[in-house]
Amino acid sequence: MADVTMDKLVSLCKRRGFIFQSSEIYGGQGGAWDYGPLGVELKNNIKRAWWRANVLERPDMVGLDAAILMHPRVWEASGHVGHFADPMVDCRACKQRFRADDLTVGQLRGASGPVEIDIENALAVISDDGFVLDNVKITGHWPGGNVGNEATRHIQFLVNNPNWTTSVLIISTDDDHKYYQISGPIPHYVERLNLIVRPYPDVPAYAESISLELNSKTNAIALTGRNVCPNCGSYDLTEPRMFNLMFKTFVGPVEDTASQVYLRPETAQGIFANFGNVLTATRRKLPFGIAQIGKAFRNEITPGNFVFRSREFEQMEIEFFVRPGADEEWHRRWIQDRLAWYTGLGMDPAHLRLRVHQAAELAHYSKGTTDVDYLFPMGWSELEGIANRTDYDLRQHSEFSGERLTYFDEEANEHIVPYVIEPSAGVDRSALAFLLDAYREEEVPSTGPSTSSGQGRGETRVLLRLHQDLAPVKVAVLPLSRNEKLLPTAQEVDALLRKGLRDTMVQYDDAQSIGRRYRRQDEIGTPYCVTVDFESLEDRAVTIRERDEMTQERVPIAELAAALRERLES
């Protein structure tokens, strides 16, 4: 670890074909990376190891591969539409950035009573520059009666009506502090919208004055006020800008008439949406889990640190369903299980730690989260988050879809909503961490008699001590030289191993000196090299050279595949 820097690894990854910048010939596409011939093997090996440990070897897990495109309502139910779009404000004085909703939850002056707005044929705009108020309550004459949750259905109507393009932000505080951000028109049947502005108990002192005004000519509500930078006290803040972290796209080739959908920001929701399907199809009993590996997309503000944070990335997620009350015990067990997975694949325990989230940083769905952190060159950062999502998601989807997402508990003879433990790992981050952890620069004294440049010449050997389950190339077949007498036997051995070793990448290389080829294989982490020499032509045996210790052992060609298989499965 002391040897490695991110720059060295990036260089190696490009040079040897692990990872390339996306669209490099066009100048690059930020936050996206392409995995080359070795990278795809590494990544597949990581995913295979994860799947084996979490699905194949466990009696209580099943797999799933849900679509990336899901119904847009999924993301309203999950909370991503509301919580994944953050209005951000920059302070020009001290260059700090804040979430606008941290700033603007302030005192309201000049509008302390009910504000009635006639919105017939008009557009009500509440702070369309992105301010968020969570002390505004929507009341009014909604067809169908009740306001509370009914309001959300009407808001949905607005979203589906394509006539307006101006953004409308309607905020509602029910008891659970939800707010809704929407785009669209006010439906024609809504005659009147009453906004009641009330004092709010936990008011930070950031906002000096915010007022809510009704423009009688345009029938629009404008929110005005001055915000104070909580860091330096300056009033010199930028307008809030929306940082919407979900990618939008369209279903249907003609955008005008197509419906907008999102590229999923996490794979988890595909599991929740299929909870009922999996339950009935597999007749599972609690506790059980559903595992899924797949791509997810987030419009990151700042991608960076190589593949650590990218806009398109791959997740390995588990949703493990348990009885309410058993959640904390299972949470603890999964934390230990997941930590052990990394060390079991050779990662240095000293480079791993568990970090318990503080209450303030918990995601909106989480009762408790513990991260598995890795000591990256830029510091400790998250490799995997193991969250107790409670019954939040299943209840949300049940409410939004109208489907019953419950488990019938035969013991209690009642329907229950399971709690969920979610170990969610990043494939790309894992790959990066495994590479960093495996990187070594070793001083190798030159001992070979063929080295004419003298004794004791220290040379640096770069190698990846990757766990053999993860190494992209597991066996390299190397004739001692390109001498034509050696080639038929070398090629015979190569063909033998390619077919004889299942799911194993075998590489053949006869270019340049044997020492150079060993070093090349070291640098990509190949655990075993098979060398065909002139003696092989006589005794039908070859040498297996091991990567880490550089030891050699002679094995008859007839037993070679079995010998390698034994080593690779140990």
Add this chain to the structure above:
RNA sequence: GCGGGAGUAGCUCAGUGGUAGAGCUCCUGCCUUCCAAGCAGGCUGUCGCGGGUUCGAAUCCCGUCUCCCGCUCCA
């Protein structure tokens, strides 16, 4: 998005207005050659992209894209 730094060969970099370079890598050949040996050859560049100034631009100016470090965010 803001501030700072940077984009020249596969990699690491030199080149500050006058013919695009070095080291390493890579490729070919020779050598019964086991840990980057030697010898002889060889390939690779719209100098990130677009525009401008100039007799002439990798070099100066403008724009733009990307990368790195912070703010932020999280798998």
